[in-house]
Amino acid sequence: xxxxxxxxxxxxxxxxxxxxxxxxxxxxxxxxxxxxxxxxxxxxxxxxxxxxxxxxxxxxxxxxxxxxxxxxxxxxxxxxxxxxxxxxxxxxxxxxxxxxxxxxxxxxxxxxxxxxxxxxxxxxxxxxxxxx
Numbered sequence: 001x002x003x004x005x006x007x008x009x010x011x012x013x014x015x016x017x018x019x020x021x022x023x024x025x026x027x028x029x030x031x032x033x034x035x036x037x038x039x040x041x042x043x044x045x046x047x048x049x050x051x052x053x054x055x056x057x058x059x060x061x062x063x064x065x066x067x068x069x070x071x072x073x074x075x076x077x078x079x080x081x082x083x084x085x086x087x088x089x090x091x092x093x094x095x096x097x098x099x100x101x102x103x104x105x106x107x108x109x110x111x112x113x114x115x116x117x118x119x120x121x122x123x124x125x126x127x128x129x130x131x132x
Contacts, residue, residue, distance in 0.1 A: 001111065002015055002019060003015045003016050003019065003111065003113075003114055004111035004112050004113050004114055006113070009113070009117070009118055009121070012113055012114065012118045012122075013118055013121045013122045016028075016114075016118065016119070016122035016123070017122050020122070020123070021060075022063075023059060023060045023063035023064075025123060025126065026063050026064075026066065027063060027066075027100070027101075027104055028119050028123070028126065029126055029127055030066055030070070030104050031103075031104040031107060031108070031109055031119075032107075032116040032119050032120075032127070033126075033127040034127075035127065036070050037070060037071045038069055038070055038071070038105045038106075038107075039069060039070060039071045039073070039079075039082060040069055040082065040083060040086055040105055041083075042106055043102075043106070044099075044102045045083065045086065045087050045090075045102075046087075047087045047090050047091050047098070048091055049091070049095040049098060050091055050092060050093060050094060050095060050098070055092075055093055055094040055097070056094045056096075056097065058092060058093040058094065058097070059093050059094065059097040059100075059101075062089055062092065062093055065085075065089060066101075066104075068082065068085055068086075069082060069085070069086050069105065086105075089101070090102065
Protein backbone atom coordinates (compact mmCIF):
# COMPACT_ATOMS: atom_id res chain seq x y z
CA UNK A 1 0.00 0.00 0.00
CA UNK A 2 2.85 2.38 0.84
CA UNK A 3 4.42 1.82 -2.57
CA UNK A 4 1.19 2.27 -4.52
CA UNK A 5 0.62 5.65 -2.82
CA UNK A 6 3.79 7.06 -4.37
CA UNK A 7 3.17 9.47 -7.26
CA UNK A 8 5.83 8.57 -9.84
CA UNK A 9 7.34 5.25 -10.94
CA UNK A 10 10.73 6.45 -9.66
CA UNK A 11 9.20 7.11 -6.23
CA UNK A 12 7.62 3.65 -6.29
CA UNK A 13 11.00 2.08 -7.08
CA UNK A 14 12.63 4.01 -4.24
CA UNK A 15 9.89 3.03 -1.77
CA UNK A 16 10.12 -0.63 -2.82
CA UNK A 17 13.83 -0.56 -2.07
CA UNK A 18 13.17 1.07 1.33
CA UNK A 19 10.55 -1.43 2.47
CA UNK A 20 12.13 -4.52 0.89
CA UNK A 21 12.29 -7.66 2.99
CA UNK A 22 12.45 -11.36 2.17
CA UNK A 23 8.71 -12.11 2.07
CA UNK A 24 7.90 -8.96 0.06
CA UNK A 25 10.53 -9.71 -2.56
CA UNK A 26 9.39 -13.33 -2.68
CA UNK A 27 5.78 -12.28 -3.26
CA UNK A 28 6.85 -9.89 -6.03
CA UNK A 29 8.77 -12.72 -7.67
CA UNK A 30 5.74 -15.01 -7.54
CA UNK A 31 3.55 -12.22 -8.95
CA UNK A 32 5.73 -11.18 -11.88
CA UNK A 33 8.16 -13.98 -12.78
CA UNK A 34 6.81 -15.54 -16.00
CA UNK A 35 8.64 -18.79 -15.19
CA UNK A 36 6.46 -19.32 -12.10
CA UNK A 37 3.07 -20.83 -12.85
CA UNK A 38 0.57 -21.57 -10.10
CA UNK A 39 -1.00 -25.04 -10.10
CA UNK A 40 -4.30 -23.67 -8.78
CA UNK A 41 -7.52 -22.59 -10.49
CA UNK A 42 -7.94 -18.91 -11.37
CA UNK A 43 -10.02 -16.73 -9.09
CA UNK A 44 -10.57 -16.75 -5.35
CA UNK A 45 -11.58 -20.08 -3.84
CA UNK A 46 -14.42 -20.22 -1.33
CA UNK A 47 -12.88 -19.49 2.07
CA UNK A 48 -13.69 -17.96 5.43
CA UNK A 49 -11.63 -14.82 6.16
CA UNK A 50 -9.54 -15.06 9.29
CA UNK A 51 -11.61 -13.68 12.19
CA UNK A 52 -8.63 -12.89 14.42
CA UNK A 53 -7.16 -9.41 14.73
CA UNK A 54 -3.46 -8.63 14.39
CA UNK A 55 -2.78 -11.32 11.78
CA UNK A 56 -0.75 -8.99 9.55
CA UNK A 57 2.52 -10.67 10.55
CA UNK A 58 1.33 -14.14 9.54
CA UNK A 59 2.06 -13.51 5.87
CA UNK A 60 5.75 -13.09 6.70
CA UNK A 61 5.92 -16.66 8.00
CA UNK A 62 3.48 -18.18 5.50
CA UNK A 63 5.14 -16.68 2.38
CA UNK A 64 7.78 -19.41 2.54
CA UNK A 65 5.05 -21.98 1.78
CA UNK A 66 4.04 -20.45 -1.56
CA UNK A 67 6.28 -22.91 -3.41
CA UNK A 68 3.70 -25.61 -2.60
CA UNK A 69 1.23 -23.99 -4.97
CA UNK A 70 3.36 -23.63 -8.09
CA UNK A 71 4.00 -26.16 -10.83
CA UNK A 72 6.92 -28.35 -9.79
CA UNK A 73 6.92 -26.95 -6.24
CA UNK A 74 5.88 -30.22 -4.63
CA UNK A 75 4.96 -32.79 -7.28
CA UNK A 76 3.77 -35.34 -4.70
CA UNK A 77 0.78 -33.16 -3.72
CA UNK A 78 -2.54 -34.09 -5.26
CA UNK A 79 -4.64 -31.35 -6.81
CA UNK A 80 -7.17 -31.59 -3.98
CA UNK A 81 -4.49 -31.47 -1.26
CA UNK A 82 -2.78 -28.48 -2.91
CA UNK A 83 -6.07 -26.58 -3.08
CA UNK A 84 -6.91 -27.51 0.54
CA UNK A 85 -3.52 -26.26 1.72
CA UNK A 86 -4.01 -23.02 -0.19
CA UNK A 87 -7.39 -22.43 1.45
CA UNK A 88 -5.86 -23.17 4.86
CA UNK A 89 -3.12 -20.64 4.15
CA UNK A 90 -5.44 -17.81 3.11
CA UNK A 91 -7.78 -18.54 6.02
CA UNK A 92 -4.88 -18.19 8.48
CA UNK A 93 -3.68 -14.75 7.37
CA UNK A 94 -5.12 -11.25 7.51
CA UNK A 95 -8.07 -10.84 5.06
CA UNK A 96 -6.18 -8.11 3.14
CA UNK A 97 -3.18 -10.41 2.84
CA UNK A 98 -5.48 -13.20 1.65
CA UNK A 99 -6.73 -10.88 -1.10
CA UNK A 100 -3.11 -10.11 -2.02
CA UNK A 101 -2.13 -13.80 -2.21
CA UNK A 102 -5.18 -14.58 -4.35
CA UNK A 103 -4.15 -11.80 -6.73
CA UNK A 104 -0.53 -12.99 -6.80
CA UNK A 105 -1.76 -16.48 -7.68
CA UNK A 106 -3.52 -14.95 -10.67
CA UNK A 107 -0.33 -13.02 -11.59
CA UNK A 108 -1.49 -9.53 -10.69
CA UNK A 109 -1.36 -7.22 -7.71
CA UNK A 110 -4.28 -5.36 -6.13
CA UNK A 111 -2.14 -2.22 -5.87
CA UNK A 112 -2.13 0.45 -8.53
CA UNK A 113 1.16 1.25 -10.24
CA UNK A 114 3.22 -1.70 -9.02
CA UNK A 115 4.15 -3.24 -12.35
CA UNK A 116 6.76 -5.69 -13.57
CA UNK A 117 8.72 -2.70 -14.90
CA UNK A 118 8.78 -1.01 -11.46
CA UNK A 119 9.79 -4.28 -9.76
CA UNK A 120 12.55 -4.92 -12.32
CA UNK A 121 13.92 -1.44 -11.77
CA UNK A 122 13.89 -1.89 -7.99
CA UNK A 123 15.30 -5.44 -8.06
CA UNK A 124 17.08 -5.98 -11.40
CA UNK A 125 18.37 -9.45 -10.49
CA UNK A 126 15.10 -10.82 -9.12
CA UNK A 127 14.15 -12.68 -12.30
CA UNK A 128 14.72 -12.84 -16.01
CA UNK A 129 11.98 -10.87 -17.74
CA UNK A 130 11.80 -8.62 -20.74
CA UNK A 131 10.07 -5.30 -20.35
CA UNK A 132 6.49 -5.20 -21.51
